[in-house]
Structure formats: structure tokens, C-alpha cells
Amino acid sequence: MHSNIDKKINSSLSVDSVIFGFDGKSLKVLLVERTTSINGREVKDYKLPGRMIFENESLDISAAKIFHTMTGDRIISPKQFRIFSDPERVSKEELKWINKFHGINTDRVVTVGYYGLVKLNMSLIAYTREQGAHWEQIDNITHLAMDHKEILRTALSTLQRDVAQSPIAFHMLPKKFTIRQLQTLFSAILGIEIDNRNFRKKILNLPFIKATGEKEKNVKHKPAEYYTFKERAFKRAEKAKQNLRFINNWSY
Amino acid sequence: MHSNIDKKINSSLSVDSVIFGFDGKSLKVLLVERTTSINGREVKDYKLPGRMIFENESLDISAAKIFHTMTGDRIISPKQFRIFSDPERVSKEELKWINKFHGINTDRVVTVGYYGLVKLNMSLIAYTREQGAHWEQIDNITHLAMDHKEILRTALSTLQRDVAQSPIAFHMLPKKFTIRQLQTLFSAILGIEIDNRNFRKKILNLPFIKATGEKEKNVKHKPAEYYTFKERAFKRAEKAKQNLRFINNWSY
DNA sequence: TATCTTAGCGTAAATAATGCACTAAATATT
DNA sequence: AATATTTAGTGCATTATTTACGCTAAGATA
Numbered sequence: 001m002h003s004n005i006d007k008k009i010n011s012s013l014s015v016d017s018v019i020f021g022f023d024g025k026s027l028k029v030l031l032v033e034r035t036t037s038i039n040g041r042e043v044k045d046y047k048l049p050g051r052m053i054f055e056n057e058s059l060d061i062s063a064a065k066i067f068h069t070m071t072g073d074r075i076i077s078p079k080q081f082r083i084f085s086d087p088e089r090v091s092k093e094e095l096k097w098i099n100k101f102h103g104i105n106t107d108r109v110v111t112v113g114y115y116g117l118v119k120l121n122m123s124l125i126a127y128t129r130e131q132g133a134h135w136e137q138i139d140n141i142t143h144l145a146m147d148h149k150e151i152l153r154t155a156l157s158t159l160q161r162d163v164a165q166s167p168i169a170f171h172m173l174p175k176k177f178t179i180r181q182l183q184t185l186f187s188a189i190l191g192i193e194i195d196n197r198n199f200r201k202k203i204l205n206l207p208f209i210k211a212t213g214e215k216e217k218n219v220k221h222k223p224a225e226y227y228t229f230k231e232r233a234f235k236r237a238e239k240a241k242q243n244l245r246f247i248n249n250w251s252y
Numbered sequence: 253m254h255s256n257i258d259k260k261i262n263s264s265l266s267v268d269s270v271i272f273g274f275d276g277k278s279l280k281v282l283l284v285e286r287t288t289s290i291n292g293r294e295v296k297d298y299k300l301p302g303r304m305i306f307e308n309e310s311l312d313i314s315a316a317k318i319f320h321t322m323t324g325d326r327i328i329s330p331k332q333f334r335i336f337s338d339p340e341r342v343s344k345e346e347l348k349w350i351n352k353f354h355g356i357n358t359d360r361v362v363t364v365g366y367y368g369l370v371k372l373n374m375s376l377i378a379y380t381r382e383q384g385a386h387w388e389q390i391d392n393i394t395h396l397a398m399d400h401k402e403i404l405r406t407a408l409s410t411l412q413r414d415v416a417q418s419p420i421a422f423h424m425l426p427k428k429f430t431i432r433q434l435q436t437l438f439s440a441i442l443g444i445e446i447d448n449r450n451f452r453k454k455i456l457n458l459p460f461i462k463a464t465g466e467k468e469k470n471v472k473h474k475p476a477e478y479y480t481f482k483e484r485a486f487k488r489a490e491k492a493k494q495n496l497r498f499i500n501n502w503s504y
Numbered sequence: 505t506a507t508c509t510t511a512g513c514g515t516a517a518a519t520a521a522t523g524c525a526c527t528a529a530a531t532a533t534t
Numbered sequence: 535a536a537t538a539t540t541t542a543g544t545g546c547a548t549t550a551t552t553t554a555c556g557c558t559a560a561g562a563t564a
Contacts, residue, residue: 005557010264010302010360012262012264012265013264013265013337013362015546024545036533051535053337054358055360056339057338057339058338058339059335059339059362060337061336063554080334080335082332083311083332083335083364085310085311085312085364086307086310087307087308087310107307108307110265110311110339112335127500161417166414177514178542178544179542179543180541180542195523195524196542196543197523197524197525197544197545198521198522198540200543200544201519201521201544202521205520216542218529219530219531219538219540219541220529220530220531220532220539220540220541221529221530221531221540221541221542222528222530222531222541222542223529223530223541223542223543224541224543252519326527380543406508430511431511431512432510432511434515437546447553447554447555448512449512449513449514449556450552450553450554452511452512453513453514453552454552467556467560468511470562471509471510471561471562472508472509472510472561472562472563473508473509473510473511473560473562474509474510474511474512474559474560474561474562475510475511475512475560475561476511476512476552477512505564506563507562507563507564508561508562508563508564509559509560509561509563510559510560510561510564511558511559511561512554512557512558512559512560513553513556513558513559513564514556514557515545515551515554515555515556516552516554517552517554517557517562518551518552518554519550519552519553520549520550520552520556521548521549521550521551521559522547522548522549523546523547523548523549524547525544525545526543526544526545526557527542527544527559527561528541528543528544529540529541529542529552530539530540530542530552531538531539531540531550531555532537532538532540533536533537533538533539534535534536534537534538
């Protein structure tokens with residue numbers, strides 16, 4: 001139970017991060033490879049990036065460090081979404097792996113899930129590749145190490161809720177984006193089809209989405225205009241409104 | 253760092269519970285008294301009910317136990333809403349109190365916040381009084397022990413969001429309630445005024461709120477009719493709907 | 505019978521959501 | 535130069551929801 005470095009590492013608490021990105025088509029998540037030895041044979045699978053916390057750091061800081069390590073300075077403040085504390089959440093085998101990997105000796109690890117959104121551009125892809133991580137399309141993930149599949153599932157449904165609650169989706173798009181990109185992103189996150197005309201109408205009516213006047217270049221079709229999200233204007237709009245609509249959300 | 257009972261208690265993790273109730277007028281929360289000795293003098297203040305977790309229990313179970321202890325079997329499954337993990341979240345003085353109170357010896361406790369909703373009736377009030385706890389009106393709370401005020405604040409804003417998202421508010425009302433009670437409850441939780449006519453119209457249109465035919469008795473005014481929330485009908489309605497409204501919520 | 509108190513109803517106007525089909529602007533192909 | 539291909543972008547009519555607002559109804563009490 002007592003590791004010899006327990007003055008530093010808190011051996012019962014870890015942080016796992018679900019880092020979402022959008023490649024223009026579908027929603028992706030950052031995974032790292034893990035090698036376990038089962039019956040003497042080496043087996044590879046994937047896990048979410050994570051780490052144990054130190055005694056003198058908060059979970060938010062710990063999560064921020066993961067984000068920093070994995071994505072450089074492309075940090076969007078990660079958000080805590082749930083703790084996974086089932087004493088049986090990892091098998092005995094996997095616990096051995098954890099203890100070995102982190103140099104600890106515990107028989108239980110409670111983990112805290114964070115998710116964050118990043119702009120998945122060339123530069124980030126190159127960077128994450130250097131960290132030994134890769135971006136996997138969410139629909140394609142059938143299995144992850146430990147209970148990470150469940151952590152991912154929970155992160156996604158939290159994201160689906162949050163994205164409808166506040167304008168965080170923009171963090172996954174370039175500063176200047178087309179309405180079509182935004183629509184595709186919403187479709188990908190929520191897993192629903194969205195009518196383009198109605199979506200445009202809605203978005204363009206929002207006081208905090210502004211046309212830049214710039215257009216796409218070198219595309220083999222009518223170039224789309226770029227828009228930006230105006231933080232200030234959003235904050236202003238946010239204060240102004242209040243209605244009974246809360247009850248409508250019950251029918252989600 | 254090592255307590256002699258660390259095979260049982262996980263000395264770095266606790267659970268604190270925010271238990272909300274509604275007395276017909278305002279939103280209340282369950283508090284327990286705490287006695288600390290500062291400079292040799294005994295000082296009393298209030299805190300949220302909480303406990304350390306045991307090594308072999310999940311946080312959900314631990315929270316459920318608090319609920320059970322404090323409210324008997326009047327349990328509505330408590331919901332985890334955030335971890336408070338700032339290494340400085342409790343002062344050195346307060347840490348001493350925690351160590352003494354729980355019989356542990358640690359220099360850091362991370363706590364997990366849960367909130368839950370109960371029906372605040374005579375029977376519950378009597379029960380909680382036996383547990384040495386009391387119900388305090390939220391607006392009246394200016395200070396709580398440790399960082400419990402912040403935990404309470406966070407719980408409340410989570411509740412405000414959740415109550416708009418799913419029909420959990422009914423857990424704070426008797427099985428049979430009047431529309432006016434429901435309205436007052438929403439007002440109290442959200443801290444807003446609600447137009448009675450529009451509220452009624454909205455509520456009565458919902459397919460999962462049914463009139464019972466029964467009315468209030470012994471009231472010195474026109475008796476209101478009692479309604480109930482129909483879980484099944486809600487589940488059915490929930491599946492049926494999907495729209496673009498998600499973006500409107502941005503203007504909250 | 506009047507008064508007090510809270511329940512409960514209705515309607516018009518404004519705003520938002522939905523469903524649906526065509527035109528516009530660029531590149532690529534012939 | 536004409537045509538094809540591809541995605542951007544627009545309009546309108548219908549329906550649903552929200553908002554604002556003032557009066558009547560039913561019981562208890564004096």
C-alpha cells in the first residue's frame with residue numbers, strides 16, 4: 001500500500017483526458033498505445049492519455065498538464081466531467097500494469113475524467129504524432145484499455161449536452177470557418193442530420209457570428225464565406241435573454 | 253501520512269453531499285453543526301454532511317450512505333457534480349479538524365460533491381433533526397465550514413442546469429402537487445419570476461403531467477387541483493422529439 | 505352578503521421552427 | 535467555348551411556441 005514515493009504521487013487518484021478534435025468530416029479522439037503482457041505475450045491496445053496526480057497539485061492542473069504534453073500550447077481549458085470510482089473499474093491484471101507503469105503500489109485507482117476540445121490542424125497532428133499518440137475516429141473505436149471506453153462514452157454525452165448549452169464547438173474549428181463546417185461539426189457531435197437552410201438561417205441570425213468578407217480559395221466549387229465567433233457579442237447576448245424554454249428541454 | 257486504518261479508509265478522498273429540499277416557499281439545504289477549537293475556544297459553524305470513503309466502496313455508494321444516514325430511506329439517487337481538488341482547499345487548521353474527526357492523518361483531502369433532492373415533509377424534518385442536522389434556507393447562508401460554501405454554490409448552479417434539462421424537480425414535491433407549487437419551486441431554484449398563466453399552459457400541455465381529480469382541502473381560498481408526474485409518459489415523450497433548439501440555449 | 509385569497513382560464517401578437525427546391529459560383533472536362 | 539460537376543447559398547409558406555396581459559371562479563371568513 002505504501003510506495004516509497006508517496007510523498008509525491010497520490011497513488012489513489014489519476015486523471016484521464018478525452019481530447020476531441022474535428023477533421024472536417026468526423027469527430028476524433030486522441031489515443032495513446034499501451035503494451036501489456038498477457039501470459040507472457042505482448043499485447044497492444046489503446047488508452048486515453050492520463051496520469052497520476054501529485055500531492056501538491058489540483059486535478060485541474062494535472063489535466064492541464066496532460067493537455068499541454070499532448071497538444072503543446074494548443075490548450076482549451078479542459079473540463080472535468082465525472083469521476084470513475086468503482087473499486088472494480090480495472091481488473092487485477094490492469095492494476096498490475098498501472099502500478100508498474102507509474103511506479104506505484106496501490107490496489108485501487110479512482111480516476112477523474114476531463115475532456116477538452118482542440119483545433120485539429122496539420123501542426124497539431126504532427127505534434128501529437130511525436131508524442132506517440134494518434135487521432136481515432138470515434139465511430140471506429142470498439143475497444144479501449146481498462147474502462148476507457150466508458151470514460152469516452154461519458155465524455156461524448158457530456159460534450160453533446162455542453163455543445164448545446166454554450167458555444168464551445170468553435171474551439172474545434174479554425175478561427176475563421178464556414179457555416180457548412182460548423183454544421184458538419186454539429187452533425188458529427190450530435191449524430192443527427194441537420195437541414196442546411198434552417199441551420200444557416202439560425203446561425204446567421206445570431207448576433208455573435210460575423211461574416212469576415214473573406215472566401216475560400218482554390219476550391220473546385222463556389223467558395224464559401226468565412227465567419228468568426230465574437231466572444232464579446234456572445235457575452236452581451238447571453239445576459240439579455242431569459243425565458244421559459246427550460247421546460248422544453250425536458251423533451252430531449 | 254500512513255494512518256493505522258488505511259486498509260479501510262482512503263484518507264485522500266471524501267464525499268460531501270448537498271441535499272436540497274423545498275418547503276413550499278424556498279429552497280433549503282441540509283447542514284450539520286461542527287465544533288472547532290480555535291485558540292482554545294470552542295467555535296460552532298455549519299458544514300455539509302460528508303464522510304471519507306472506504307477503500308472498497310465507490311463514491312456513488314459512499315454518497316448513497318450519507319443520504320441514507322441523513323434522510324432515512326427517502327433517497328433520490330444523488331448525483332456527482334464536481335471534484336474539489338485544490339491542495340489549498342482547506343486550511344491547516346481545518347485539516348487538523350478533519351484528521352481528528354475522521355481518525356486519519358493526511359495532509360490533503362480531495363472531496364467529491366454530490367447533490368440530491370428530497371421531499372421535505374414533516375417526517376423528514378423530524379428525522380433529520382434526530383441526526384443533528386437542520387434545514388437552512390439557501391439565501392440565508394453566508395458562510396460554511398471549509399470550502400463548503402463554494403461546493404454549495406456549484407451544486408446550486410448544477411441543479412439549475414439539470415432542472416431545466418430533465419424533470420427532476422418533481423423529486424422535491426409530494427407525489428401529488430399543485431401547479432402553483434411546481435411554479436414556486438421553479439422560481440425558487442432558478443431565482444426568477446414566472447408568469448403563472450403561461451407556466452400553467454406550458455405544464456398542462458405536457459403529456460406526462462396528469463390531473464388527479466383531487467383537490468386541496470381546508471384551504472381558505474379556491475382549492476387547487478393536484479397533479480402527478482407520469483414517468484412512463486415522460487419516457488415516451490422524450491424519445492419522440494428532436495430539433496434545432498439546442499442553439500437557442502446558447503442565449504441563456 | 506360582502507370580502508378576501510388564491511385558482512384558473514383565453515386570446516392576440518410576436519417569434520421561432522420546420523419542410524421543401526431552386527439558383528450561383530467556382531473548377532474540371534470536353 | 536460549351537458543358538458538367540460540385541458545393542454555396544437563398545425564400546417562402548405552414549405550423550408551433552412564446553410572450554404579454556386581465557378577467558372570472560371557488561372556497562373560507564366576517
